Amino acid sequence: MNYDIIYVGTGQSSIMGAYIALKENPKLKILFIDKGLMLNERIEAVSSKSFKGLSPIIYGVGGAGAFSDCKFNLDHRVGGDIHIVTGKDIVDELIEETLNIYRELGCDVEPMNSSMNPMVDHIKKSCIENHVQLVDTATMHLGTDGARILYTKFIDFFNNYNVVFETESEFLDIIKENNSIIGVTYKKDNNEINAYSSYVVVAIGRSGASKMESIAKKYSIEFAHGGVDVGVRVEIPDIIMKDINENFYEAKMVYYTKYYKDKMRTFCSNPSGFVALEKYDDGIVLANGHAYKGKKSVNTNLALLCTQSFTEPFNEPFEYAKSIARMTSMLTGGKILCQSYGDLSVGRRSTSERLSRLNIKPTLKDFVTGDISLACPKRILDNIMEFIEVHGKITPGFASSDLLLFFPEIKFRSVRVKINDKMETSLNNLYVAGDSSGYGSGLNQAAVMGIIATRDILQKLL
Numbered sequence: 110m111n112y113d114i115i116y117v118g119t120g121q122s123s124i125m126g127a128y129i130a131l132k133e134n135p136k137l138k139i140l141f142i143d144k145g146l147m148l149n150e151r152i153e154a155v156s157s158k159s160f161k162g163l164s165p166i167i168y169g170v171g172g173a174g175a176f177s178d179c180k181f182n183l184d185h186r187v188g189g190d191i192h193i194v195t196g197k198d199i200v201d202e203l204i205e206e207t208l209n210i211y212r213e214l215g216c217d218v219e220p221m222n223s224s225m226n227p228m229v230d231h232i233k234k235s236c237i238e239n240h241v242q243l244v245d246t247a248t249m250h251l252g253t254d255g256a257r258i259l260y261t262k263f264i265d266f267f268n269n270y271n272v273v274f275e276t277e278s279e280f281l282d283i284i285k286e287n288n289s290i291i292g293v294t295y296k297k298d299n300n301e302i303n304a305y306s307s308y309v310v311v312a313i314g315r316s317g318a319s320k321m322e323s324i325a326k327k328y329s330i331e332f333a334h335g336g337v338d339v340g341v342r343v344e345i346p347d348i349i350m351k352d353i354n355e356n357f358y359e360a361k362m363v364y365y366t367k368y369y370k371d372k373m374r375t376f377c378s379n380p381s382g383f384v385a386l387e388k389y390d391d392g393i394v395l396a397n398g399h400a401y402k403g404k405k406s407v408n409t410n411l412a413l414l415c416t417q418s419f420t421e422p423f424n425e426p427f428e429y430a431k432s433i434a435r436m437t438s439m440l441t442g443g444k445i446l447c448q449s450y451g452d453l454s455v456g457r458r459s460t461s462e463r464l465s466r467l468n469i470k471p472t473l474k475d476f477v478t479g480d481i482s483l484a485c486p487k488r489i490l491d492n493i494m495e496f497i498e499v500h501g502k503i504t505p506g507f508a509s510s511d512l513l514l515f516f517p518e519i520k521f522r523s524v525r526v527k528i529n530d531k532m533e534t535s536l537n538n539l540y541v542a543g544d545s546s547g548y549g550s551g552l553n554q555a556a557v558m559g560i561i562a563t564r565d566i567l568q569k570l571l
């Protein structure tokens with residue numbers, strides 16, 4: 110079958126790209142290929158506890174965004190670094206354009222910024238005193254429930270056009286002729302199917318990062334290895350985070366550790382939220398977190414991540430991070446490991462009994478108590494503990510026994526595919542976008558990349 114554009118992966122990048130494509134040219138014939146289920150089937154699968162297939166939280170139409178907290182950051186400094194390829198202005202402009210598309214679809218939540226008051230000044234001053242950079246950006250927060258509404262609206266929109274969704278279809282390979290792409294091969298119901306198009310956008314997210322690497326290697330598409338972010342998801346009573354939660358929408362903090370000089374950062378903070386699991390098809394289980402608009406806990410969760418880059422000859426950051434996750438799974442029988450900071454700092458494992466003596470009740474039930482130091486490399490653990498102590502100086506009570514650490518939280522960064530400022534790879538008309546390109550880690554930049562790639566294709570289709 111022939112299409113005008115094929116989008117591989119149906120996450121934020123592809124959806125935003127296809128949306129602007131159809132707005133500009135309603136006659137286009139578009140194919141979406143996704144390994145997971147259709148969004149309504151994902152929603153059913155998530156509520157059915159007995160579901161056994163690929164994790165419906167990560168895979169399927171709507172991508173990881175559909176079951177995310179849907180915090181949409183309005184700044185190029187957050188969510189990736191595609192601006193190093195395109196420049197900052199275009200990224201900020203397209204973030205604004207995406208926000209307007211959300212509004213067009215009726216998802217109109219006012220973006221939030223930090224307040225201006227003496228407490229904000231105090232926190233900012235405290236960050237400066239403790240060598241912490243505060244990245245204070247405006248954010249639109251739809252919440253996990255709002256995210257599903259948004260992506261359902263996109264699908265309703267696509268249903269009015271010549272759009273085919275091939276779900277439960279695994280992208281296997283690309284088809285090329287000379288130095289140009291001419292289509293892709295995917296597997297559905299054990300059949301290998303070829304679909305043809307002169308323009309293909311591959312946006313298979315974090316879950317498709319290793320597939321992206323194998324395609325790049327196979328076809329000598331130029332790429333560089335990126336780093337990896339390994340850390341913990343921490344949970345603490347809301348009362349400890351009150352000053353930050355009430356005055357900043359999300360206070361993103363960056364800190365370089367004193368001994369190793371490694372970068373630590375806070376990520377994805379969820380006031381009154383819930384710690385969640387991310388399950389991948391290779392059995393890896395990672396910690397994450399989210400917040401609902403309509404359902405609240407009494408705890409705040411956030412990630413503390415350590416960025417680890419490697420030097421020659423090591424070039425397997427992805428495998429390195431996966432090995433950490435596998436090691437943890439080995440210790441826990443395939444679950445997330447939980448330890449209180451009190452236990453970690455005195456070098457003993459946590460037990461359910463010790464956790465029951467704390468003030469905090471974990472929002473996640475499916476974990477095993479233990480000792481993170483048995484699974485986490487020393488350098489990363491030292492960095493995490495140093496950052497917790499520094500955070501405690503800015504947020505009194507943070508570095509306490511009541512801080513629960515869920516390990517591991519890992520942000521796999523895909524290999525960085527070499528692209529031009531239109532997202533096109535060294536193989537003609539093969540575009541990459543979103544997390545699997547190696548430049549993205551958030552919804553804002555995934556949208557930007559999907560739009561840039563698509564606009565270039567629309568120009569070529571003229």
Ligand SMILES: Cc1cc2nc3c(=O)[nH]c(=O)nc-3n(C[C@H](O)[C@H](O)[C@H](O)COP(=O)(O)OP(=O)(O)OC[C@H]3O[C@@H](n4cnc5c(N)ncnc54)[C@H](O)[C@@H]3O)c2cc1C
Nearest residue numbers: 118120122144168169172173180280314317543544551552
């Ligand atoms: C739990 C969670 C919460 C998050 N919260 C936020 C947040 O609040 N704010 C924010 O900005 N970012 C958040 N993120 C990150 C954000 O979701 C991603 O950056 C964004 O979704 C990336 O979009 P994408 O289009 O690159 O890929 P994705 O949205 O990941 O979509 C990729 C798609 O490709 C499919 N796929 C993968 N491999 C294959 C294959 N071989 N064949 C066919 N299909 C394949 C998958 O099924 C998936 O549907 C969160 C992520 C997670 C996991």
